[in-house]
Amino acid sequence: MAVNSPVPVSADLKPVAGIELGYAEAGVRKANRKDLLVLKLAPGATVAGVFTLNRFCAAPVQVCKAHLAQVDATQAIRALVINTGNANAGTGEAGLANANATCAALAGLLDCSPQQILPFSTGVILEPLPVDRITAGLPQAIANLRADNWFNAAESIMTTDTQPKAASRTVTIAGKSVTLTGISKGAGMIKPNMATMLGFLAFDAKVPQAILNQLVKDAADKSFNCITIDGDTSTNDSFMLIATGAGELEITSAASPEYAALAEAVTAISQHLAQQIIRDGEGATKFITVTVEDGRSVEECRKIAYSIAHSPLVKTAFFASDPNLGRILAAIGYAGVDDLDVSQLNMYLDDVWVAKNGGRNPDYQEADGQRVMKQSEITVRVKLARGNAAATVWTCDLSHDYVSINADYRS
Secondary structure (H helix, E strand, C coil), X not given: CCCCCCCCCHHHCCCCCCXXXXXXXXXXXXXXXXXXXXXXXXXXXXXXXXXXXXXXXXXXXXXXXXXHHCCXXXXXXXXXXXXXXXXXXXXXXXXXXXXXXXXXXXXXXXXXXXXHEEXXXXXXXXXXXXXXXXXXXXXXXXXXXXXXXXXXXHHHCCCCCCCCEEEEEEEEECCEEEEEEEEEXXXXXXCCCCCCCEEEEEECCECCHHHHHHHHHHHHHCCHHHECCCCCCCCCCEEEEEECCCXXXXXXXXXXXXXXXHHHHHHHHHHHHHHHHHHCCCCCCCEEEEEEEEECCXXXXXXXXXXXXXXXXXXXXXXXXXXXXXXXXXXXXXXXXXXXXXXXXXXXXXXXXXXXXXXXXXXXXXXXXXXXXXXXXXXXXXXXXXXXXXXXXXXXXXXXXXXXXXXXXXX
């Protein structure tokens, strides 16, 4: 059960003009489950993405990057295809051939070039992709294409997720309406750059390729690259922005007020989708915000925030509702900020001032810490007294169920 994250309501997910979604039960790993998804784009759409930095990046990631590098006016992306149950990672040349075969099969059905298809996979690593099942399921997915299929699409990309993740909103920019709808998946093997996650966010504004490339990086750095469940960076992580161009708003400059307003909307919905992943973390019982303030740079603030958020000792203490808060100080100390003056540091647990000038606050009472630790949502706030920079990371606790889920993952 996700932490304070209700299941999205299908009727609340708004169709985005210029994109249709279709799903199928292809039996990639298990029978009788949605595991194949096609996103078909109207002419004029632009697509940009950010991907995992894992050196063992999966075959579909390699193919996506290659196809995006070839995009031009005559070779625009026409569709995305996603399968669950198999990551097609650690599969060598055969994996690349299977990813390309999937693109070719969908291209044949949509009457376009294979280079106009972007493939995505998620699931078990080091197993051959059952490309024959995927290609056999594509006609069913094509037959299911609809503009209002976002909820089914969210279900189709789940692996160990306990519920689908989706969000939608409409904003007005320069007097023009813009609809944004997105889906994400992920529950474990989550750490930035990116996380074992897939994210797809579409909106109907018209955005040139170069500007969209900037927008996806800006949005990812403030959302999907600010989450961690277990510190493991996956092989398949991908976050894609799709500007269908079917609406009235057109962005012509990244320096314009219209771009700033669109970036704010895209970032907000991306953060919501990213936080849904943390709330549905494998075995999670608590949603934890770690904010580090008054640093010399965003980089050092993030380094300290991640050190706290990755610590198994910190995360298990949160699961146990145990205010063993010295573990947080220890994580700050080994974060790698070598010239940190801990005598200036202050730390808060929600409204409770725990550490004052590098030591236990004389007014701190364990009962106050216990009160906060029992909550399902907790904020850790660290003030470094070094500058004006700040960074926030979202994470969850580490429970018995996390071990059980991952011990049984392949069974």
